[in-house]
Amino acid sequence: MKKSAVFDLAILGLLQESPLHGYELRKRLSALMGAFRAISYGSLYPALRALAEAGYISETGDKTAPGPALSSKRARITYSLTKLGANYLKELLQDSGPDAWEDEGFGVRFAFFAHTEEVVRQRILEGRRSRLAERSSQLKKSLANARDRIDQYTLELHRHGLEGVENELRWIEGLIAAENKTQRTGS
Amino acid sequence: MKKSAVFDLAILGLLQESPLHGYELRKRLSALMGAFRAISYGSLYPALRALAEAGYISETGDKTAPGPALSSKRARITYSLTKLGANYLKELLQDSGPDAWEDEGFGVRFAFFAHTEEVVRQRILEGRRSRLAERSSQLKKSLANARDRIDQYTLELHRHGLEGVENELRWIEGLIAAENKTQRTGS
């Protein structure tokens, strides 16, 4: 029943900036996720339909074209955010729970930080920081334990994994510092 | 029909070292994937069953216990690699195609590098290197284009993504250099 809220957020957030059709939406979505894999149409179109049914977005396009002239232009459905959808988006942007700082969700949330309240931003960054710190200490422990028992290659793989986590941790800490500075200065 | 071969490889590779039961296997599998998410039992058990049916692994355990004494010990099925499975594993370890250097597969392949031939190792590393180089240049281009058009936060997200890719690229290049050195020195 409760589908991926992050997904909805990404769609609504992109539509907030400007109305888009599915193809373009997918491209932006993929860009948003960055290095991650692109989402498929098999996920996108059903999600759009669900959002439309819920009244959060509206479809306008040549699909429901006035009868005769449907062959003149290419079928192309433009989705735009409704007022109801804008409210829902605002609500989603308030959330600072685990979904917001776990791996799948964080990138999307961060991308919309410009539309997120200062307090919420800080909570999310702090949540992510503590998540990464926990993972880092786990990896360190596991590395220390395994040091002698395991394969050189596996060891190197884990070492590199730890390095990546610590890199992101430093990044987050820099962001938190920047947020605090901005706050004190008053934007 | 052709399920995830990487998955099979990971299971067979772990069972090669020692026979294991499902629960322990899952833990090792998760550790192997490192920071990535753990695979679920809903994937593991069907996969084990399929491998058993194919004759690559054998199940031995108290499940098929001698009738009366089945309540004495906890049900626990131990899986071990068969000769057929060992051959199949060897075959899988020969592969140096795209599956071996894409994101999902590379980590697993690398973890079993100790059981992989020198030539294959080099091909896989080179494949990964070129994959990462391509991604890096794409990201750079996209960053240069977007510089002025997009959000500060989104920009920072992409910048950090690029940083991560370049980090891994340097790591891979270091590994390639190390392999070459080892090869020239003769192990």
Place this chain on the structure above:
DNA sequence: GACTTGTTATATCATTCCGATACATCATTC
């Protein structure tokens, strides 16, 4: 002894999600 809590262990199922594919229009290049 009875109780909770936590770990080990196997198993299934609905929902979700992806990859492939099909179809069609338009722009470009040769």
Place this chain on the structure above:
DNA sequence: GAATGATGTATCGGAATGATATAACAAGTC
């Protein structure tokens, strides 16, 4: 004019997840 490739909407089978059920056992606690 015809091939190629980008744009665009849409669906389907199969695969994977997340949640959940069940159960034996261990360790502590009251």
